[in-house]
Amino acid sequence: MKKGIVIRLYPTEEQAILMNKSFGCVRFIYNTLLQYAKENKIYHRFELQKQITLLRSDNPFLNEVDKFALQNACKNLSDGFHHYFHKTARFPVFKSKKNSKKSYQTNKTNNNISFNEGMIKLPKLGFVKCSNNFRYPDNKIIHVTIYQNRDGKFYASIVFEAKVNPLPKTGKEIGIDLGTRKLITTNEGETFHLPDNAFKLNNKCRREQRKLSRRNHDSKRYEKQRTRLSRTYQRRNNIVNDALHKYSYSLVKENDVIYMEDLDIRQLLEIQDNKKKKNKMIVSSLGKLVRLLTYKAEMYEKQIHKVDKYYPSSQICSCCQKRNNVGEKEIYHCQYCGLVIDRDINASINILHQGRMVQKEP
Numbered sequence: 001m002k003k004g005i006v007i008r009l010y011p012t013e014e015q016a017i018l019m020n021k022s023f024g025c026v027r028f029i030y031n032t033l034l035q036y037a038k039e040n041k042i043y044h045r046f047e048l049q050k051q052i053t054l055l056r057s058d059n060p061f062l063n064e065v066d067k068f069a070l071q072n073a074c075k076n077l078s079d080g081f082h083h084y085f086h087k088t089a090r091f092p093v094f095k096s097k098k099n100s101k102k103s104y105q106t107n108k109t110n111n112n113i114s115f116n117e118g119m120i121k122l123p124k125l126g127f128v129k130c131s132n133n134f135r136y137p138d139n140k141i142i143h144v145t146i147y148q149n150r151d152g153k154f155y156a157s158i159v160f161e162a163k164v165n166p167l168p169k170t171g172k173e174i175g176i177d178l179g180t181r182k183l184i185t186t187n188e189g190e191t192f193h194l195p196d197n198a199f200k201l202n203n204k205c206r207r208e209q210r211k212l213s214r215r216n217h218d219s220k221r222y223e224k225q226r227t228r229l230s231r232t233y234q235r236r237n238n239i240v241n242d243a244l245h246k247y248s249y250s251l252v253k254e255n256d257v258i259y260m261e262d263l264d265i266r267q268l269l270e271i272q273d274n275k276k277k278k279n280k281m282i283v284s285s286l287g288k289l290v291r292l293l294t295y296k297a298e299m300y301e302k303q304i305h306k307v308d309k310y311y312p313s314s315q316i317c318s319c320c321q322k323r324n325n326v327g328e329k330e331i332y333h334c335q336y337c338g339l340v341i342d343r344d345i346n347a348s349i350n351i352l353h354q355g356r357m358v359q360k361e362p
């Protein structure tokens with residue numbers, strides 16, 4: 001199974017210069033080949049790749065940087081053409097120095113990428129100091145993307161082939177209700193919320209965004225504000241992602257089967273768009289959570305079962321199975337059997353029961 005991890009890089013001044021040169025060369029190759037492709041109507045990867053050799057002899061500075069970076073720039077471009085001809089993307093556009101992402105990708109061959117005591121060895125750069133949290137055998141690395149964020153920090157995104165051991169079976173099954181008030185409620189009454197800090201930073205993002213819209217586009221202050229905004233977004237996303245990873249892992253670890261609603265996130269987003277902007281973060285978090293649960297369950301050999309989204313889990317009484325109209329109330333009160341229960345716990349119990357029932361049917 002392919003996995004990815006991002007680590008922070010702390011390059012020396014010379015290494016940082018070389019990285020920036022590489023970003024520039026990648027942009028140069030991409031733009032030059034795009035121009036060539038347009039003029040000659042040649043879009044095939046291997047035809048374009050031949051041009052790199054010519055370009056290298058005409059432009060010696062290209063030889064200073066990692067050759068995989070140049071090849072991958074060519075691959076990205078030909079992938080772009082592929083997507084365009086298959087109608088899944090627009091025609092590739094030139095990368096500008098100001099607005100394109102500063103990054104390049106290198107591939108692993110032989111021993112060109114490895115880890116050693118808080119350092120990562122990268123082609124042409126040698127050993128670069130890094131946040132040392134890569135604990136996988138390095139012979140399985142496939143490729144590494146080196147990039148610089150708007151705030152100037154360098155990162156390496158490492159994609160590798162990982163062998164994952166399944167988590168031990170616990171014999172437990174759980175029903176979960178997903179919502180915008182509480183992110184997750186389980187049938188056992190456990191709830192998971194997004195951290196308060198995420199909401200604080202989300203509000204900060206909105207303030208920074210408003211500030212940005214008042215700035216003049218060509219000014220230094222605009223660039224500065226844009227950096228500040230992207231840094232705040234990044235901090236918010238880190239906190240949210242961290243929480244979602246933890247929640248999904250603990251649910252998958254403790255249970256063999258998870259029953260949940262088949263939420264249509266896109267639909268939810270549309271509804272929320274018209275209501276409160278604040279909830280946009282929660283709804284997109286729900287989408288991410290569903291993806292994480294699905295892939296973690298597969299990775300650790302557990303099961304996820306989705307209950308039809310038209311099943312009225314929040315209206316049925318989990319005790320007597322009769323249907324009550326609850327509206328938007330947070331407490332569910334059954335007028336038939338007198339059950340009083342938290343609305344979301346009631347829903348998650350129903351999801352568990354319904355999921356099990358559907359599973360039993362042939």
Ligand SMILES: [Zn+2]
Nearest residue numbers: 317320334337
């Ligand atoms: Zn009842």
